[in-house]
Amino acid sequence: MNTSELNRFIVVLIYGSLVLLSVLKLSNPLRVNRKANFWFGIFLFLWSSFWLDEVLTLVKESQVEVHSIISVQVIQFLTPIMFYFSVLFYTNPSFKFKITDLKYLILPVFFWINILLQRFGGFEDNTVFNFIFIGLILFQALFYTGLSYFTIRKHKKRIQQFSSNTEGINLNWLEYITIIIFIINIIYVVYNLSYDSKALNFFINGVFLLVIYFVGYYSLKQKEIYPLEEKQREELISIDEDPGTEEIKKKLISDEELAKIKSQLEEIMEKQKPYLDSELNLIRLSELVSVSTHHLSYVINTGFKKNFFQYVNEYRISYAKKLLKDPQSKLSILGIAYESGFNSKTSFNTTFKKLTDQTPSEYKNSSDL
Template sequence: MLIKNFENFVLVLLYGGLLIISFTILLNPMKVNKKANFFFSLFLFLWSSYWALDILRLCSFSPSPVLVSFIFFIQIFTPIFLFLSTVFFINPNYQFKKKDLVCLIVPLIHLILILNSELGIADFLAVSHNLPYIAIIYFRIKKYQKRIENISSYTETINLQWLVTLSSLLFGIIVITVCYDLFNMFVHRFNQNLVMVVLFLFIIYSTSFQVLRQKEIYPVNEKEREQLLAVELEDEEKTEKKKLIPDQEFEALKSKLLTVMLTEKPYLNGELNLLKLSDLININPHQLSYLLNNGFNENFFHFVNKYRVQHAKELLTSDSYKKFSILGIAFESGFNSKTAFNTIFKKMINETPSEFRRKQSGI
């Protein structure tokens, strides 16, 4: 009885939390990622419907067959709204095309199966049909994380890692839930749902914190946004690369870029992106991306952070900066966080900044 009461308590927290958080994200207090947050709020609202019948029964309300059918019907759109939210996080200027209608195939199949199934099977289908969308979301974000390095020197706050984590957790828990439902249908009826409810509760509250603090990924200025998106999406579309810089100008621009990096040190600006650096050498972002890829065989992220790491190495071995903490060195070198500094430094030097400093000082 005690376990059942605790399960009901967690159930109320889960359902109520989803509703409150969905409306909070809909209000969008930070006024960022408007389309993405709108669809994410709808996703959370529909996600709450998976526990709506349990809440109604907890309140001693017996839902009518029509209401049950309606709830199962709206659940069809739950993964679609998560998918749309992901699409607009990745590309806020996305324009829908006819080929996008293919995402309605799974919901239509799901609807047909629900209309011709018993309640237990319908419940199973309502959960399992989320899996294809979650898998697609995971791989789309992983591709986006690679592309974003073409335009930004600092990706920690815009790489949507929380969405990767969410999709991974959801996929795992939904697989467990599907197995649980199959066990209930074909082997033995087991009514203990406490563990699953607690896991979903953890996912919801941890995810909500991340989405609420997600900053705007692309510049608010429409022209700047379009320029960066055009460069970022260029590789994804696999268009044939034209020669954007004449041969006679190529080496001169390489020298100019290297001179700017050494004299003006733009890499010390933690918010440096492809657009800002291209302005410094008076070429457009497409040309700078072309120059980096073909002249240095590097993307923008690696090119800029290479200079930051070198600058940090100089500071870590300088007597003038002995009293600076690792975080202080990170900020002085153009990094925006200690985590990013440690990760990038170790990737390039094969040791952490602390290890490098100790080795250089002979400790």
């Protein structure tokens, strides 16, 4: 099989995988992250259309150029926007479109006008319009992948305000996709402007196929990020992702009340050890302390100068250190991780290293000396 035949085979795999994956996301059999999966499914379907020309050419055994149809070009131009919409709903399932969100149509309208002028304007030289065409595609792709990236980064800060185990809800896979797409877009456009784009097809298609399989694996295993109960979800989403900003805001409670809750919280953490529950979150802890989630978050941020994730995991690491030092303990490193409230060895090692500058194994070996 030569390179050309292998490339055609990869194209078929790409198109089929994207269409199948889009159907799975739109049907959403697990009924999780419903709005996010809907928009992500639309994104995947639009993304598949970029290989439709090559697939139809293989089927008809003659050159087919669907991408030259104006309606198809406009629809394809919306692909990065659909991706951004899915990111919005993954990070905030309560997001609602407002009239001000019509701003997302500004670039597509400019794109549409440029196409109409290029096709029906009667201009002899369309060089300028071609540059505008490519420029709008590049700008739109880079703008929305960049916007998606920073939205995910904000989300990762916010979930540390209410979750003690962020693995599985931190959207790392989606962040990696935005970075990869960002890089590929730059390479592809630069190569299109400077060299023969067909020479790059095999490499780009191969990379895209790997990315699509990566997307399929992680997107299908993505669990619900926020509680399904609307009131709880709204409370958690409204918590500021940056605890430092709380200091410049109006006090939620008096200093006396803060000291009282702080003392009560420390007593519960020492005696009841709720941090050993790997599913502990701000809602569960606030129920134990009998205060609202906002007040508890304020106490942890202001009273301890930490976010919820840091506060809980310091207790877990302290508990794990005792188990690691215990000569009578028969637990493995993984066993100690689970016993201490972590839900994976990876998160345990990462957190332990961050707080102690040692891995659990290094700490255990040093304590044995």
